[in-house]
Amino acid sequence: MNDLLPQDAHLWELFENTAQSVVQAYGFQQIRTPIVEETRLFARAIGAVTDIVEKEMYSFTDSMNGDQLTLRPEGTAGVVRSVIEHNLVYEGPKRLWYKGQMFRHERPQRGRYRQFHQFGCEAVGFTGPDVDAEMIMMCRRLWDDLGLDKIRLELNSIGDASERAAHRVELIKYFEAHADQLDAEAQRRLHSNPLRILDTKNPAMQELVTNAPKLLDYLGEASLAHFNGVQKILNHNNIPFKINPRLVRGLDYYNRTVFEWVTDELGAQGTVCAGGRYDPLIETFGGKPTPAVGFAMGIERLVELMKTAGEPAPGNQCDVYLVHQGEAAQLQAFVLGERLRDAGLDVVMHCAAPTGAGSFKSQMKKADGSGASFAVIIGEDEVANHTANVKAMRDEAGESQQSTVPFDGVVDFIVDHITDGGEEHHHFHVHDENCKH
Ligand code: ATP
Ligand code: MG
Numbered sequence: 001m002n003d004l005l006p007q008d009a010h011l012w013e014l015f016e017n018t019a020q021s022v023v024q025a026y027g028f029q030q031i032r033t034p035i036v037e038e039t040r041l042f043a044r045a046i047g048a049v050t051d052i053v054e055k056e057m058y059s060f061t062d063s064m065n066g067d068q069l070t071l072r073p074e075g076t077a078g079v080v081r082s083v084i085e086h087n088l089v090y091e092g093p094k095r096l097w098y099k100g101q102m103f104r105h106e107r108p109q110r111g112r113y114r115q116f117h118q119f120g121c122e123a124v125g126f127t128g129p130d131v132d133a134e135m136i137m138m139c140r141r142l143w144d145d146l147g148l149d150k151i152r153l154e155l156n157s158i159g160d161a162s163e164r165a166a167h168r169v170e171l172i173k174y175f176e177a178h179a180d181q182l183d184a185e186a187q188r189r190l191h192s193n194p195l196r197i198l199d200t201k202n203p204a205m206q207e208l209v210t211n212a213p214k215l216l217d218y219l220g221e222a223s224l225a226h227f228n229g230v231q232k233i234l235n236h237n238n239i240p241f242k243i244n245p246r247l248v249r250g251l252d253y254y255n256r257t258v259f260e261w262v263t264d265e266l267g268a269q270g271t272v273c274a275g276g277r278y279d280p281l282i283e284t285f286g287g288k289p290t291p292a293v294g295f296a297m298g299i300e301r302l303v304e305l306m307k308t309a310g311e312p313a314p315g316n317q318c319d320v321y322l323v324h325q326g327e328a329a330q331l332q333a334f335v336l337g338e339r340l341r342d343a344g345l346d347v348v349m350h351c352a353a354p355t356g357a358g359s360f361k362s363q364m365k366k367a368d369g370s371g372a373s374f375a376v377i378i379g380e381d382e383v384a385n386h387t388a389n390v391k392a393m394r395d396e397a398g399e400s401q402q403s404t405v406p407f408d409g410v411v412d413f414i415v416d417h418i419t420d421g422g423e424e425h426h427h428f429h430v431h432d433e434n435c436k437h
Helices: 006-024 039-046 051-056 077-086 129-146 161-177 184-189 195-199 203-210 223-237 299-308 327-342 360-367 380-385 407-419 426-437
Strands: 034-040 058-061 068-071 094-103 113-122 152-157 255-262 269-277 292-298 320-324 347-349 375-380 387-392 401-406
Touching: 006 094, 006 113, 006 129, 006 299, 034 039, 034 077, 039 051, 039 068, 039 077, 039 292, 068 195, 077 094, 077 113, 077 292, 094 299, 113 129, 113 184, 113 299, 129 152, 129 223, 129 255, 129 269, 129 292, 152 223, 184 195, 195 203, 195 401, 223 255, 292 299, 320 327, 320 360, 327 375, 327 380, 327 407, 375 380, 375 407, 380 387, 387 407, 401 407
Parallel strands: 320 347, 320 375
Antiparallel strands: 034 068, 058 068, 094 113, 113 292, 152 255, 255 269, 269 292, 375 387, 387 401
């Protein structure tokens, strides 16, 4: 479980803000569900014979009343519970998104943590392949907006329950005929969840699983039509993908469309986003039959990928750094700071230590380190003359340009110079963006 430190925070914010505005552009609305749910919710929703439920859940007994509780290992189960509990699809289908911490007791390694974060979407109440394609295109747009071009799409259909049952019989026969090549985990899975054997990461079993009976060959007409429908929309919109017949999901409740976005840039943990349809789940939970499709992306892995793609310059801590000397100047600086913030600027005010604010020189060093575009300096003279000294910190010529500005004109002066362009005014623009949404 990791701390998120300030030096990485701007990447997380960039990811989360971009993801949020992309999915909002497709009509998705946020949902927040509790981090703790009843254990049986996950056991049922995810399926008993899965890595997560078998060995990865943080479960505990509530010492106050004996309730069996679990820290959520994924987001879909909670969203589905909430959709049913609040009858969210009463008025029709809903497009939902969430983000937050997930917990899985796994062996920690690169790209795999015990507390991690997912950003996910669930489209609930949609039957057709159009929403599947829409979700995939939405991911594509997010990668584009983040400047991530080394992510590829793998697609498959795992059909419906009856098709999987027919395939399963043949799959078990096949693996039984090659029992000597199965590792311990595969042997354990052989009769409980043989489909998951196809997902093995054991290099020694790759040839065996490549030649195994393919679920795609067992799809009936309706499943095939759905799968073709997804592909048609993707092709029409020039979204490249590879059909991976061995792609299955770790969770039991998926049917038909499954997809993963994968990168080679992150080593073994290369799946940055995984999704698929789970039409049967909501009915299983006592809701009205409600088809649904969703995906979840791992934020840690995507932030890692953003770093390999060339870290954008960290956002300035502020637009303006306020330097002051003496009690009267400090009071003026407070007034000015509020006015600048009223105008949408980010302002850091120099903190007076118990012994005073320190020399101008040491304050200017702090101003420089803050990354501010402007330092505003107020000393005794400025207080007496009702002025302030405004210094452009990121002057192109490298020269320090200093102007004495009437106190009441400082905000306009800075806003004019910042919107004139020519310099990097990262912060101000970020503000603009936020206003737009
Ligand atoms: P994996 O094959 O990597 O174990 P999974 O099938 O368990 O993945 P999902 O449950 O589909 O993963 O979760 C969706 C995404 O969440 C993953 O593709 C990955 O990006 C991220 N993720 C899953 N588990 C972790 C973890 N322990 N730490 C960090 N990210 C994770
Ligand atoms: Mg896993």
